[in-house]
Amino acid sequence: MVKVLSSREGYDLYANEYAGDHRKLDSFDRPDFMQLLPDKADVAVELGIGDGRISGEIARRSENFVGIDISLKMLQNAIRRSPRTQIVQADLAENLPLGDECVDFLVAAFYFVHIKNPDLIIAEAARVLKPGGIFLFNLIPQRREPELKAGKQRFKIRSYYHSPPHVEKILDYHWFNWDVTTVTEGKGWVSKIYRCQKT
Numbered sequence: 001m002v003k004v005l006s007s008r009e010g011y012d013l014y015a016n017e018y019a020g021d022h023r024k025l026d027s028f029d030r031p032d033f034m035q036l037l038p039d040k041a042d043v044a045v046e047l048g049i050g051d052g053r054i055s056g057e058i059a060r061r062s063e064n065f066v067g068i069d070i071s072l073k074m075l076q077n078a079i080r081r082s083p084r085t086q087i088v089q090a091d092l093a094e095n096l097p098l099g100d101e102c103v104d105f106l107v108a109a110f111y112f113v114h115i116k117n118p119d120l121i122i123a124e125a126a127r128v129l130k131p132g133g134i135f136l137f138n139l140i141p142q143r144r145e146p147e148l149k150a151g152k153q154r155f156k157i158r159s160y161y162h163s164p165p166h167v168e169k170i171l172d173y174h175w176f177n178w179d180v181t182t183v184t185e186g187k188g189w190v191s192k193i194y195r196c197q198k199t
């Protein structure tokens, strides 16, 4: 039986392999996702920044860019890839280590798939964003954790499936104005990208 690890343990183990997955991750939705970035932001924060796969472009468009992640190894790779990033190690499963109404742009790519309670993160997004601020994130239809390999170790990283209608109800509850871009492949969707504005 392959072990299912927590995000911290799993991504610390997998950090140096992750760049090998960039092309596959990019193929889900990168052009659509990047097109939804704001042109400029004073304060931008990326939740679950990972190794900074998409951070260079966000950092270039922001005066202040902060990347937060639970995995120190992923953060070390993020800072190498995008040196202007201010990094913070924190567990973001339940709350965000940020003040009220201080963020212009909050972004979370391939992050909700590791979060058990999206309602807590969306409530926190509503708290930390400035009025008019944007929260950009994606959902993927992953129902089973893929098996990963680092050296001789094989493992999975705990993940959760969130149905789009459920997440949309939470966005409505917090009065976000939101739009969704659905990226399809064959008969099904591979990514739903939510661009949510705090009212």
Ligand SMILES: C[S@@+](CC[C@H](N)C(=O)[O-])C[C@H]1O[C@@H](n2cnc3c(N)ncnc32)[C@H](O)[C@@H]1O
Binding pocket: 007, 008, 011, 025, 047, 048, 049, 050, 051, 052, 053, 054, 068, 069, 070, 071, 074, 090, 091, 092, 093, 108, 109, 110, 111, 114, 115
């Ligand atoms: C699939 S990776 C995505 C990385 C990056 N956003 C990207 O698009 O390539 C998920 C990231 O979320 C981080 N993560 C998962 N659960 C977390 C938590 N509870 N708090 C903070 N970061 C978490 C993981 O360590 C990992 O770096």
